[in-house]
Amino acid sequence: MNLVTLHGSPNTDGLTASLARAAIEGAREVGAAAESFQLTEHEVSHCGQCADGWFKCREEGWCVIDDAFASVRGAIVDADAWVLVTPVYFGDLSEVTKAFTDRLRRCNVGAKGEGLAEKPVIGVAAAGGSGRGTATCLLMLDRLFGHIDAEVADLITVTRRSAAYKREAVRTAARAMMEALA
Numbered sequence: 001m002n003l004v005t006l007h008g009s010p011n012t013d014g015l016t017a018s019l020a021r022a023a024i025e026g027a028r029e030v031g032a033a034a035e036s037f038q039l040t041e042h043e044v045s046h047c048g049q050c051a052d053g054w055f056k057c058r059e060e061g062w063c064v065i066d067d068a069f070a071s072v073r074g075a076i077v078d079a080d081a082w083v084l085v086t087p088v089y090f091g092d093l094s095e096v097t098k099a100f101t102d103r104l105r106r107c108n109v110g111a112k113g114e115g116l117a118e119k120p121v122i123g124v125a126a127a128g129g130s131g132r133g134t135a136t137c138l139l140m141l142d143r144l145f146g147h148i149d150a151e152v153a154d155l156i157t158v159t160r161r162s163a164a165y166k167r168e169a170v171r172t173a174a175r176a177m178m179e180a181l182a
């Protein structure tokens, strides 16, 4: 079994990164392999709204922009399950998370494109500030997973005050998700 985690913070040792690590720990507890992507470390441009607004993403389920998007997407496609952790920025996904997921939903909307439909996923909205906007950010993850027909294993909110026990929740959720696949 193989888990991929994506996180969308520029910080390697912050709240968001710690939650991605917790998911990896949970997966490894049940013997799963785990691979992690810090999206800010990969070149992922925003969608170009090519042609009249749709292009190869609609017709063929792939993106013509030549950057790291395809390889990161490929890692999720090859995985048995995935975890997406975004910091809450302005009650929304962080910019790099948004750039990646905007293109992902175009390529995979309505179960077209390669292999993300029915794939189990956990979404985590990590609010390290006031905690305001956590629910709207989680809602965006829920909408994304709906557009790509993912199998939602869990949607988890985390704030500074809840971080200690929610980190455990993320670890347990990832562990359970991988256990269910074994």
Ligand SMILES: Cc1cc2nc3c(=O)[nH]c(=O)nc-3n(C[C@H](O)[C@H](O)[C@H](O)COP(=O)(O)O)c2cc1C
Residues within 6 Å of the ligand: 009, 010, 011, 013, 014, 015, 016, 017, 087, 088, 089, 090, 091, 092, 126, 127, 128, 129, 130, 131, 132, 133, 134
């Ligand atoms: C541009 C920006 C907007 C943010 N907006 C929110 C917000 O709406 N709610 C919140 O609780 N925290 C907010 N934060 C704090 C982040 O959620 C995050 O916890 C913080 O940037 C530290 O991130 P990390 O430790 O997860 O890397 C914001 C941070 C940035 C940089």
